[in-house]
Amino acid sequence: xxxxxxxxxxxxxxxxxxxxxxxxxxxxxxxxxxxxxxxxxxxxxxxxxxxxxxxxxxxxxxxxxxxxxxxxxxxxxxxxxxxxxxxxxxxxxxxxxxxxxxxxxxxxxxxxxxxxxxxxxxxxxxxxxxxxxxxxxxxxxxxxxxxxxxxxxxxxxxxxxxxxxxxxxxxxxxxxxxxxxxxxxxxxxxxxxxxxxxxxxxxxxxxxxxxxxxxxxxxxxxxxxxxxxxxxxxxxxxxxxxxxxxxxxxxxxxxxxxxxxxxxxxxxxxxxxxxxxxxxxxxxxxxxxxxxxxxxxxxxxxxxx
Amino acid sequence: xxxxxxxxxxxxxxxxxxxxxxxxxxxxxxxxxxxxxxxxxxxxxxxxxxxxxxxxxxxxxxxxxxxxxxxxxxxxxxxxxxxxxxxxxxxxxxxxxxxxxxxxxxxxxxxxxxxxxxxxxxxxxxxxxxxxxxxxxxxxxxxxxxxxxxxxxxxxxxxxxxxxxxxxxxxxxxxxxxxxxxxxxxxxxxxxxxxxxxxxxxxxxxxxxxxxxxxxxxxxxxxxxxxxxxxxxxxxxxxxxxxxxxxxxxxxxxxxxxxxxxxxxxxxxxxxxxxxxxxxxxxxxxxxxxxxxxxxxxxxxxxxx
Numbered sequence: 001x002x003x004x005x006x007x008x009x010x011x012x013x014x015x016x017x018x019x020x021x022x023x024x025x026x027x028x029x030x031x032x033x034x035x036x037x038x039x040x041x042x043x044x045x046x047x048x049x050x051x052x053x054x055x056x057x058x059x060x061x062x063x064x065x066x067x068x069x070x071x072x073x074x075x076x077x078x079x080x081x082x083x084x085x086x087x088x089x090x091x092x093x094x095x096x097x098x099x100x101x102x103x104x105x106x107x108x109x110x111x112x113x114x115x116x117x118x119x120x121x122x123x124x125x126x127x128x129x130x131x132x133x134x135x136x137x138x139x140x141x142x143x144x145x146x147x148x149x150x151x152x153x154x155x156x157x158x159x160x161x162x163x164x165x166x167x168x169x170x171x172x173x174x175x176x177x178x179x180x181x182x183x184x185x186x187x188x189x190x191x192x193x194x195x196x197x198x199x200x201x202x203x204x205x206x207x208x209x210x211x212x213x214x215x216x217x218x219x220x221x222x223x224x225x226x227x228x229x230x231x232x233x234x235x236x237x238x239x240x241x242x243x244x245x246x247x248x249x250x251x252x253x254x255x256x257x258x259x260x261x262x263x264x265x266x267x268x269x270x271x272x273x274x275x276x277x278x279x280x281x282x283x284x285x286x287x288x289x290x291x292x293x294x295x296x297x298x299x300x301x302x303x304x305x
Numbered sequence: 306x307x308x309x310x311x312x313x314x315x316x317x318x319x320x321x322x323x324x325x326x327x328x329x330x331x332x333x334x335x336x337x338x339x340x341x342x343x344x345x346x347x348x349x350x351x352x353x354x355x356x357x358x359x360x361x362x363x364x365x366x367x368x369x370x371x372x373x374x375x376x377x378x379x380x381x382x383x384x385x386x387x388x389x390x391x392x393x394x395x396x397x398x399x400x401x402x403x404x405x406x407x408x409x410x411x412x413x414x415x416x417x418x419x420x421x422x423x424x425x426x427x428x429x430x431x432x433x434x435x436x437x438x439x440x441x442x443x444x445x446x447x448x449x450x451x452x453x454x455x456x457x458x459x460x461x462x463x464x465x466x467x468x469x470x471x472x473x474x475x476x477x478x479x480x481x482x483x484x485x486x487x488x489x490x491x492x493x494x495x496x497x498x499x500x501x502x503x504x505x506x507x508x509x510x511x512x513x514x515x516x517x518x519x520x521x522x523x524x525x526x527x528x529x530x531x532x533x534x535x536x537x538x539x540x541x542x543x544x545x546x547x548x549x550x551x552x553x554x555x556x557x558x559x560x561x562x563x564x565x566x567x568x569x570x571x572x573x574x575x576x577x578x579x580x581x582x583x584x585x586x587x588x589x590x591x592x593x594x595x596x597x598x599x600x601x602x603x604x605x606x607x608x609x610x
Contacts, residue, residue, distance in 0.1 A: 184605050188570075260492070260519070291598075293554065
């Protein structure tokens with residue numbers, strides 16, 4: 001395998017991050033933050049979710065956010081679709097986004113707790129959803145949550161995850177995201193996993209989605225990169241987590257990921273100082289210190305000196 | 306190279322961590338914290354420094370700490386020695402520790418700002434110090450700071466660092482620590498560095514000392530491990546930093562390093578829950594939230610389930 005010199009980063013803070021904030025973020029602030037992020041040069045950003053507002057009130061203003069944000073044409077915006085009703089609602093806003101994300105947990109227990117369905121029910125719903133989305137010209141990312149371990153069931157077998165991924169590809173998904181939803185992946189496992197995933201799913205875009213629950217997020221990203229992974233999801237300010245179980249802390253911080261890649265000479269096309277500015281703004285608007293390290297230390301700047 | 310299945314971790318929080326606390330930690334608290342850490346099964350811990358108390362008042366009670374702590378015989382305690390006077394003072398307490406650490410920065414500017422000497426002056430002092438320490442039966446770790454980059458000078462060449470390391474080995478140092486003092490290392494650099502270091506210094510114990518300044522600390526530890534490094538230094542609670550420049554935040558958190566190694570099946574001999582307990586106590590005694598992630602999330606516990 002060759003090591004990528006260029007990667008793509010999807011900013012998921014406006015969805016994965018905002019969803020996990022204890023207090024509702026005013027729509028104005030969301031718009032401001034998304035526009036600040038867009039100025040950093042991302043080509044992909046997840047900005048809303050079409051979940052039921054009573055289930056995730058934090059994202060109830062998704063339609064308004066989508067309609068109001070002013071971002072460059074170079075960004076592909078994606079929205080999370082939980083089910084067919086969600087897709088219907090999303091399609092009414094079709095002109096405001098480009099991609100959809102679907103989620104299923106590899107773990108039966110986590111899937112039930114997270115979206116109240118069996119894994120098989122989720123897969124069957126996806127089989128109906130994906131062709132409908134494709135017919136609308138939407139790019140579909142299928143995200144497999146708890147792909148590296150489940151806090152309820154323990155080990156999740158790579159074969160199980162790759163079996164689901166294979167089925168998603170057959171349904172028409174063009175990108176498969178592997179989510180370490182509760183931060184249980186370790187780097188040697190990730191290395192082995194991505195080696196197998198690239199072998200089994202040639203030509204499919206494979207995306208790594210790590211959480212920094214136990215501080216290993218960037219080590220896992222490194223392990224995936226070393227195996228050829230060139231697509232990552234991260235959240236500015238280390239925002240994020242997972243609704244279940246409680247205490248599942250943030251996604252890997254975009255600033256820290258960008259700092260690492262930049263120091264390694266891996267191109268991202270995203271401007272680190274601009275992301276730090278956005279994270280600083282989030283810190284100000286949310287009124288609390290965020291977890292990313294580069295936000296405190298600033299970028300290594302001697303390369304530019 | 307083969308990947309280690311077993312590693313040694315030196316806890317440096319009681320020196321590298323405590324030294325960077327803005328407020329003085331009462332001696333009683335230090336003793337309590339060191340004893341709590343010792344209960345976790347470490348075989349190495351850095352517990353004091355013989356620097357001038359007016360320079361680092363945070364560690365002025367080093368002798369008292371050394372005399373008072375009650376720890377198992379299985380722990381080798383080390384103390385930091387800045388110069389010959391420091392060694393003299395330390396030798397008066399010879400029965401209370403086993404190892405010494407000496408520091409020189411690979412960067413001329415950082416060395417001057419940190420210890421007010423040129424690199425060559427530090428090396429010459431080390432050449433006098435090490436034989437004296439060896440004659441006392443002390444094991445000597447020579448720590449090369451800013452080994453992966455300097456905030457003042459920028460790039461630090463691996464050749465420069467390995468040249469200093471070579472000289473330390475010739476002086477009798479049995480362990481060389483490579484310090485990423487201000488968190489500027491990146492994993493591919495670390496990989497390349499350790500590959501060269503093991504080639505150039507066969508049979509010498511090489512120790513990785515990373516800071517998590519920009520969140521990449523564990524990724525760097527992984528890169529070193531993958532090249533065969535089996536000796537690490539870390540600080541419970543992600544305490545630590547560096548006196549210069551300001552804003553150089555903490556060492557890698559022992560809890561996070563232990564969590565990663567434990568998940569990878571790499572043996573450390575250190576009990577993660579006991580370290581979390583010690584970090585929780587530190588959080589309580591210092592009256593502020595510490596930065597380690599595993600301290601919040603807790604260990605992945607399904608292996609034991």
